[in-house]
Amino acid sequence: MPSPPASWASxxxxxxxxxxxxxxxxxxxxxxxxxxxxxxxxxxVILFMVLSLADVALxxxxxxxxxxxQYLFSAVILHGLLLTLELTAVVxxxxxxxxxxxxIMRTSSNEFVARGAWTYVWFFRGTPLLIxxxxxxxxxxxxxxxxxxxxxxxxxxxFDANALVTPWTAAVLALSLNxxxxxxxxxxxxxxxxxxxxxxxxxxLGMRPxxxxxxxxxxxxxxxxxxxxxxxxxxxxxTALVSVIGLADLLHSAQVVYALNYQTIPLLIVxxxxxxxxxxxxSYFQALLERKYSxxxxxxxxxQAKSEPAVPKEV
Amino acid sequence: xxxPMIVLNGIQKRFDSVHVLKGVDYSVAGGSVxxxxxxxxxxxxxxxxxxxxxxxxxxxxxxxxxDLIGLRIEGDHLIPLSEKEVADQRRQIGMVxxxxxxxxxMTALENVMSGxxxxxxxxxxxxxxxxxxxxxxVGLADRGDHYPNELSGGQQQRVAIARAxxxxxxxxxxxxxxxxxDPELVNEVLSxxxxxxxxxxxxxxxxxxxxxxxxxxxxxxxxxxxxIVEEGHPDAVLANPQTVRAREFLRKAANSDQQN
Ligand SMILES: Nc1ncnc2c1ncn2[C@@H]1O[C@H](COP(=O)(O)OP(=O)(O)OP(=O)(O)O)[C@@H](O)[C@H]1O
Ligand SMILES: [Mg+2]
Numbered sequence: 001m002p003s004p005p006a007s008w009a010s011x012x013x014x015x016x017x018x019x020x021x022x023x024x025x026x027x028x029x030x031x032x033x034x035x036x037x038x039x040x041x042x043x044x045v046i047l048f049m050v051l052s053l054a055d056v057a058l059x060x061x062x063x064x065x066x067x068x069x070q071y072l073f074s075a076v077i078l079h080g081l082l083l084t085l086e087l088t089a090v091v092x093x094x095x096x097x098x099x100x101x102x103x104i105m106r107t108s109s110n111e112f113v114a115r116g117a118w119t120y121v122w123f124f125r126g127t128p129l130l131i132x133x134x135x136x137x138x139x140x141x142x143x144x145x146x147x148x149x150x151x152x153x154x155x156x157x158x159f160d161a162n163a164l165v166t167p168w169t170a171a172v173l174a175l176s177l178n179x180x181x182x183x184x185x186x187x188x189x190x191x192x193x194x195x196x197x198x199x200x201x202x203x204x205l206g207m208r209p210x211x212x213x214x215x216x217x218x219x220x221x222x223x224x225x226x227x228x229x230x231x232x233x234x235x236x237x238x239t240a241l242v243s244v245i246g247l248a249d250l251l252h253s254a255q256v257v258y259a260l261n262y263q264t265i266p267l268l269i270v271x272x273x274x275x276x277x278x279x280x281x282x283s284y285f286q287a288l289l290e291r292k293y294s295x296x297x298x299x300x301x302x303x304q305a306k307s308e309p310a311v312p313k314e315v
Numbered sequence: 316x317x318x319p320m321i322v323l324n325g326i327q328k329r330f331d332s333v334h335v336l337k338g339v340d341y342s343v344a345g346g347s348v349x350x351x352x353x354x355x356x357x358x359x360x361x362x363x364x365x366x367x368x369x370x371x372x373x374x375x376x377x378x379x380x381x382d383l384i385g386l387r388i389e390g391d392h393l394i395p396l397s398e399k400e401v402a403d404q405r406r407q408i409g410m411v412x413x414x415x416x417x418x419x420x421m422t423a424l425e426n427v428m429s430g431x432x433x434x435x436x437x438x439x440x441x442x443x444x445x446x447x448x449x450x451x452x453v454g455l456a457d458r459g460d461h462y463p464n465e466l467s468g469g470q471q472q473r474v475a476i477a478r479a480x481x482x483x484x485x486x487x488x489x490x491x492x493x494x495x496x497d498p499e500l501v502n503e504v505l506s507x508x509x510x511x512x513x514x515x516x517x518x519x520x521x522x523x524x525x526x527x528x529x530x531x532x533x534x535x536x537x538x539x540x541x542x543i544v545e546e547g548h549p550d551a552v553l554a555n556p557q558t559v560r561a562r563e564f565l566r567k568a569a570n571s572d573q574q575n
Contacts, residue, residue: 200369201416201475205430206406206482208399215429218420 064266071257071270080253081274087171087249088236094176095235096228099183104213106188117184124181130241132178137170137245167247175242179235186227190220222293229286233279240275250274320345320380320486320517326365327374328358335361336372337541343486343534345380346515350528350549353538354564359521362538363488366519367408368401379408380485406430409479409487413494415471417463423450423474424459430482442481449477453507469500473507480511487511489520525568529553537561 057063071077105117124132139146140161147158165173194216202212243252254267321343328336335358343349351359364370366377368385376393377384385401386393396404417426427446432439450459453473463471472492479487489508493501505527512518512531522528528535529549536546537556545552545561556562 195416197412197414197416198418201410201412201418203369203402204367204405204408204410204412205478206402206404206408207430208402215418219418222420 062265063269064263067261067263067266068269068273071254071267072273074257076253076257077250077270077274080248080250080271083248084236084239084250085278087175087239087242087247088232090172091175091179091235091239092232094172095179095183098176098180099185099187102180102184103187103191106184107191121181121184124178125185129174129178129238130244133171133174133241133245136165136174137167139165139170167242167245170245171239171242171247175235175238179231182231183228186224186231187220189227190222190224191216193223194219218293225289225293226286229282229289232286233282236278236282237275318345319343319378320347321366321519322378323362323366323375324378325375326362326372326377328361328365328370328372335541336365338375339538339541339543341536341543341546343517343519345517347533348512348518348520348531349534349536350532351519351521351536351538352523352525352528352564352568353536353544357538358541359538360490363410363490363519363521366488367405367410369410371395371401379404382407384408406482407485409482409484411472411475411479411487411489411492413491415463415468415475415495417471417475417478419463422460422462423455423466423470426463426474427477427481430478446477446481449480450474452480452510453477454503467500468496469503472496472504476504476507476511486517486519489518489522491521491523493522493524523568525553525565537564539564 058065102117102120105113106121108114108117143161145158146161146164147155149155198216198219199212202215207215239249240251242249243255246252248256251271254271258264258267319342321341323339323341326336326339326341327334339358339362341362351362353359361370365372366379366384368377371385376386382404383393384404385396387396388394417423418429421429424443424446427449428439428442431442431445447456447459450456453476455470455473455477458466458470458474463474466474476487476492492508493504496504501524505524508518508520508527509531520527520532532549534546535549535552537544537552537558537560539560545556545558552561553565556565
C-alpha cells in the first residue's frame with residue numbers, strides 16, 4: 001500500500017484534533033443562519049416599486065378602471081375570448097397530430113420522407129408567423145382557383161379561393177401548419193429521449209413497429225408535456241396575430257370597441273386580463289399533468305428500503 | 316444430444332469499418348444450455364442480436380427451430396423480410412438484457428402482460444392469469460403492483476425474465492443478465508435461470524459467471540475477436556482450455572473472481 005503524502009496525513013490529524021465529536025456531553029441546539037442585510041434592502045426596493053406602480057395605476061385616470069370594469073364581462077369581449085379559445089383548441093389538436101406525423105417521418109428509414117419532414121419544419125419555423133397568417137389570408141391572390149387536379153392532367157374539383165379561405169380558415173391553416181412544425185421538434189425530442197433499451201426490449205418481445213410505438217410514446221409523453229404546455233400558452237397568445245386579418249378574436253374584439261370609444265388603454269387591459277387569467281390556468285393544469293405522467297419515475301411511496309430475501313421458487 | 320434448435324452459419328457483421336463478427340458457426344441443441352464467454356468487445360452481444368434480428372447479420376444464416384430468421388429464400392437469393400415479419404419471428408425468441416429494460420411506466424404485472432397482450436391480442440383476463448403465474452414462478456407473486464423503480468435490481472431482472480417467458484418462446488437469450496447486479500442479488504437471478512434450464516428451455520447465456528457455466532451449461536463457447544476460438548463441454552473448455560487466448564482469459568477471470 002502506498003502511504004499518503006506526509007502533509008496530507010498531518011493536516012488531517014491537526015484538523016481532527018480540536019473538533020470534539022463526543023455526543024451527550026453538551027447538547028447543541030440548531031438555530032437558523034443569520035440573514036444577509038442585503039435581503040432587507042432588496043425587499044425595501046421592491047416594495048417601493050410596487051407601491052409606486054399601485055399609486056400610478058390608481059391615481060392616473062387614463063387607466064380608466066371604470067371602463068375596464070364595464071367591458072370585462074361584456075358580450076363582445078366574451079365572444080372574442082370564446083373564439084380565441086376555440087382557435088387555440090383547434091390549432092393545438094391539428095398541430096399536435098401534424099407534429100407526431102412529422103416526428104415519425106423524421107425517424108423514417110426512407111430518406112426522402114425524412115428530408116421532406118425536415119424541410120417542412122425548416123420552412124415553417126424559419127418564417128415569421130405574422131407573415132404566414134397574412135399569406136394564407138391572401139392565398140386567393142396567388143391561386144384565384146383552388147383545384148384538385150392530377151399534376152399536368154385534368155382538374156377534378158375546383159373552388160373559388162376567396163370563398164374557401166375565410167379569415168377563420170386562414171387563421172386555422174396558418175397557426176396549425178406553424179404549430180405542426182414546433183410540435184414536430186418537441187415530439188422528436190421526446191422520442192429521442194427514450195432509452196434505446198426500451199425500443200430493443202419492445203422489439204425483442206416480437207412487437208411490430210406500431211406496437212413498439214405504443215410502448216415508447218407514453219414514455220416520450222413525459223418529456224413532451226412540459227414543452228407542449230409551454231407551446232399551448234404560446235399558441236394561445238399567438239392567436240392574437242389573427243386580429244390583423246379581421247377575425248373577431250379577443251384582441252380584435254377589444255380593438256373594435258376602442259375604435260369606437262377611443263378607450264384604448266382600458267380595453268387593452270381587459271384583453272390582457274383574460275390572456276393572463278387563461279395562461280395562469282393552463283400553467284396550473286400543466287403541473288397536474290406532469291405529476292400524472294411521472295408515474296413509475298418518482299417512487300409512489302419510498303423506494304424499496306429492504307429487498308426481501310424473496311428466493312425464487314424451485315418449480 | 317438432441318437436434319439443433321439454433322444454427323448459425325458463417326455469421327458476419329460489420330459496423331462501418333469495424334469487423335465485429337468474422338464468420339461464426341454455432342449450433343445449440345434443443346433443450347440445452349450454451350454459455351458464451353469471452354473478453355469485452357469480442358462480439359458476444361452482437362451475436363445474440365443477430366440471432367433475434369435486432370441487428371441483422373451482413374452475411375450468413377440464422378436458423379431457429381427450422382425458421383430462417385430475417386430472410387426469405389427465393390431461388391438462389393435471400394430477400395430481407397419486412398419489419399413486421401421479423402417482429403413475428405422474434406416472438407419465439409426471448410431475450411433478457413444486462414440492464415433489464417423493463418418498461419418504467421408499467422407495473423411488474425403489466426410488464427409481463429405487455430408482450431402477449433400487445434402482440435397476440437390475447438384475452439386480458441387470461442394474460443393476467445398467465446402473468447401472475449410467471450411472477451409466482453420467479454418468486455415475485457407479491458410484487459405485481461410495483462413499478463420497476465420500486466424493485467431491486469435482482470427483482471427487476473426476474474420480472475424481465477418473466478416478461479420474456481410470457482411469449483412462450485422456444486429459446487431464451489441472456490446477455491450478461493447478472494452483470495449489472497450487486498453481488499448479493501446475483502444468485503436469485505441465476506437460481507431462476509437454473510430452474511428454467513432444468514425445465515428444458517434452450518438457452519444461450521452470455522456470462523462472466525464461470526461457476527454458473529461450469530454447473531449449468533451443457534456447452535461452452537469461448538469467443539474472441541469476432542470468432543469462436545474454442546468450444547465444447549464446460550469441463551473441457553473451462554478446466555483445460557486448448558488455446559492460448561482461452562487460457563489467458565480464464566486465468567484473468569479466475570483472478571478477478573478471487574478478488575471479489
Ligand atoms: N451499434 C454499434 N455500432 C458500432 N459499433 C458497435 C455497435 N455495437 C457494437 N459495436 C462494436 O462491436 C464490438 C463488439 O461489441 P459487443 O457489444 O458485441 O461486444 P461484447 O462481447 O458483448 O462485449 P461486452 O462484454 O463488453 O458486452 C465492439 O467493438 C463494439 O464497439
Ligand atoms: Mg455485451
